[in-house]
Amino acid sequence: MSLTNITSLEEDRVNYFKLVYGVFLQAISKTKLIKYYIQFDCFVICLQFAGDRLFQQMTPAFAHLKTKSVSHPHFTICLWDDVSTATTLPILIRDLLELLHQKTWDFVAPRGEIRNYHDERIYSGIHFNPDNLNLLDQQESLGLFWIEDANKLPYYEQGSPLRMLLAWWLQKHRYQYVHAGAIGKNEQGILMLGKGGSGKSTTTLSCLQDSFSYASDDYCAVSLEPIPTVHSLYNTAKLRQLEELQKFYKLHNKSNLLDIIEAEKSVVFLSNLFAEKIVKKFTLKATLLLSISHHQNAKLQKISPAKALKNFAPSSILQVPYANQDSLTLLSKLLKKIPCYELELSQDFQENVKLIDQLFNDEIS
Numbered sequence: 526m527s528l529t530n531i532t533s534l535e536e537d538r539v540n541y542f543k544l545v546y547g548v549f550l551q552a553i554s555k556t557k558l559i560k561y562y563i564q565f566d567c568f569v570i571c572l573q574f575a576g577d578r579l580f581q582q583m584t585p586a587f588a589h590l591k592t593k594s595v596s597h598p599h600f601t602i603c604l605w606d607d608v609s610t611a612t613t614l615p616i617l618i619r620d621l622l623e624l625l626h627q628k629t630w631d632f633v634a635p636r637g638e639i640r641n642y643h644d645e646r647i648y649s650g651i652h653f654n655p656d657n658l659n660l661l662d663q664q665e666s667l668g669l670f671w672i673e674d675a676n677k678l679p680y681y682e683q684g685s686p687l688r689m690l691l692a693w694w695l696q697k698h699r700y701q702y703v704h705a706g707a708i709g710k711n712e713q714g715i716l717m718l719g720k721g722g723s724g725k726s727t728t729t730l731s732c733l734q735d736s737f738s739y740a741s742d743d744y745c746a747v748s749l750e751p752i753p754t755v756h757s758l759y760n761t762a763k764l765r766q767l768e769e770l771q772k773f774y775k776l777h778n779k780s781n782l783l784d785i786i787e788a789e790k791s792v793v794f795l796s797n798l799f800a801e802k803i804v805k806k807f808t809l810k811a812t813l814l815l816s817i818s819h820h821q822n823a824k825l826q827k828i829s830p831a832k833a834l835k836n837f838a839p840s841s842i843l844q845v846p847y848a849n850q851d852s853l854t855l856l857s858k859l860l861k862k863i864p865c866y867e868l869e870l871s872q873d874f875q876e877n878v879k880l881i882d883q884l885f886n887d888e889i890s
Contacts, residue, residue, distance in 0.1 A: 534644075535644060535646065535647075538642060538643070538644055538646070538647040538649075539646070539647060539662070541642060541647070541649070541660075542647050542649075542660050542662050542669070544615055544617065544618060545614070545618060545658065545660055545669055545671065546603070546660075546667070546669060547615075548605070548612055548613075548614055548615070548618075548671070549573075549575060549603045549605050549669060549671075551610075551612050552575035552576070552605040552610035552612045553573075553575045553605075555575075555610055555611055555612065556575050556576035556609070556610050557576060557577070558573060558574070558575065559573070559574040559576070559577060559580045560572070560573055560574075560594065561574065561580065561584050561587070561591070562591065562592050562593065562594050562595065562598065563587045563590035563591055563592060564590055564591075564592040564805070565590065565695075565746075565756065565758070566700075566748075566756055566805075566806065568599040568600065568698070569592060569595050569598045569599055569600075570598060570599065570600045570601070570602065571594075571595075571598035571600070571601045571602070572584070572587075572602050572604060573601060573602065573603045573604065574604050574605070575603075575604070575605035575610050576605070576609050576610055578606060578609040578675035578676075579604045579605065579606060579609075579670075579672075579675045579678070580604075582675060582678050582682075582683050583604065583678075583682070583683060583686040583687070585683070585760075585794045585796070586683065586684060586685065586686050586759040586760060586761050586794065587686070587758075587759065587760075588760060588794070588796040588797075589757065589760040589796045589800070589803045589805070590757070590758075590805065599666060600666045600667075600668065600694050601666065601667050601668070602667075602668040602669070602670060602687060602690055603667070603668065603669050603670070604670045604671075605670075605671060606671070606672045606673060606674055606675040607671075607672075607673045607674065608673065608674040608675065608676070609674075609675055614671070618658075622651075622656055622658070625639065625651060626653070629653075633651060635843070636650075636843060636844065636848075637650040637651055637652060637659075637689065638650050639651055645663070646662060646663050646664050647660070647661070647662055647663075648660065648661040648663065648693045649661075650689050652689070655672060655673065655674070655677040655678075655679070656672070656673060657670065657671060657672040657678075657682070658670070658671040658672075659687075659689040659690050661690055661693050661694060663693075663694075663697055666694070668687075668690040668693075668694065670687060670690060680792055683792060684743075684759065684761040684763055684792040685743060685744045685758075685759050685761065686759070688702070688744060688844075691746075691758065692848070695746050696848070696851075696852065699748060699749070699750070699855075700746045700747065700748050700756065701746060701747050701748075701841070701848075701852055701855050701856060702744065702745075702746050702758075702841075703716075703744070703745060703746065703747055703837070703841040703856070704743065704744060704840040704841045704844055705717055705718050705725070705741065705743075705744075705745060705747075705755075705837070705841070706719075706725035706726070706728065706729045706741050706742045706743065706745075707739075707740035707741040707745050707755045707757070707807075708728075708729055708732045708733070708737045708738065708739055708740070708881075709737060709738045709739075709740060709804060709807040710736065710737050710738065710882075710885045711885075712807050712808065713807055713808055713809070713810040713885070714738075714740060714755050714804075714807035714808065714809055714810060715809070715810055715811050715812065715813050715881065715884070715885070716745075716747065716755055716809055716811075716812045716813070717729070717812075717813050717815055718812055718813065718814045718815065718833065718836055718837045719814060719815035719816065719836070720836070720839075720840055721840075723815045723816055723817060724815045724816075724817050724870045725742055725743060725815060726742045726743065726762050726763050727874070728815060728870065728874075728877055728878075728881075729741075729742040729762060730742070730762055731874040731875070731877060731878050732878055732881060733762075733795070733799055733802060735878050735882070736882070737802070737878075737881075738802045738803070738804045738807070739757075739760075739795065739799065739802055739803050739804065740755055740756070740757040740803075740804055740805075740806065740807065741755070741757055741758065741759065742761065742762040742763060743759075743761070743762075743763055744758060744759060745757055745758050745759075746758060747809070747855075747856075747859060749855055749858055749859055749862075752808055752809075753808065753809040753859050753862050753863055754806055754807070754808050754809060755806060755807060755809055756805065756806045757803070757804065757805050757806060760794060760795045760796040760803050761792055761793065761794055761795065762792075762793045762795055763792055763793075809859075809863050810863065810864075810884075810885065811863055811864045811865065811866060811884060812833055812837075812860060812863060812864075812865045812866070813866050813867070813868050813881070813884070814828060814832070814833055814836050814837075814865070814866065814867040814868070815867075815868055815870060816867065816868070816869050816870065817869075817870050818869035818870060818871070821871055821872060821873060821876075822871055822873075822876065823868060823869060823870055823871035823873070823876045823877045823879075823880050824868070824869040825866055825867070825868050825869075825880045825883075825884065826866065826867055827864065827865065827866055827867075828865050828866060828867045829865065830857070830860040830861045830865050832865070832867075833860045833865040834856060834857055834860050837856060837860070838853060838856055841856065842856075866884065868880060868881070
């Protein structure tokens, strides 16, 4: 990593990155290095684990993207924890984490960016409770993920791993990490929008057990060029209560349910359940804004791109550190290129699936 032709402050940030990276190098010297490769569109990403603790917890969500090893991946992410590798962060970094806890509003932006510790090259962010540190060197295409104890990894980091690092890196390559579900048929897909609890997961699983394919239930990526496209990142589905799984007996009778229930959410890995229905990407046919109406009959109507953006942008922009005006512009252009609809969900799952199927079959204007 070269330090030539950069200012003193930029050099400080690079040295900060190198200091943390040095701990990963210590970790792999004390345990085994495990490499796991995934394919995202035309890019190969290498996940490098110090030991198998985080490997076991964070790779199932990427199983559908697993690919063969390459000598020069486009992006490398190093992952480790202190406890299983018998390492510890340097005192300067530990003191920084303590300061971030004490002065959160002064030093941590609402989306997790660590103020003054990032620039166009070095990105730095944190999630609390439990702490996990995320760093990215855009110039080197090298990311770092650290957590003190892998046994305390939250359910959402297992269901949708590395959201911060992937969002940063994807943005540089003109993809936008978004909060949306995505289902498809005949190589075309629908992007399902809605805030948490709007029915994205339930509707996704309802469609999955019908004749649809799956790309996302919660987080995915979209691209605008050459045509609007949705790209799968994870093969997970989330449900708010375990009892909901009983409505999907094909899932409930399987054995690979994640045995974790936090914040009234359950996570299911779909790669072994519906492997033939999980797709890596498809072109977008439409967007569908979901809302729960509690009515017996579902209602589908066309809406303006502006209304879709109003409901789409907050969760997709505000949840992603370093998302900026370019992110908003990409989403706006995307929604203007494809039809936008709103679906008021019925309590009858099959009624919802029927309307979505009609939309795919161009039976709805």
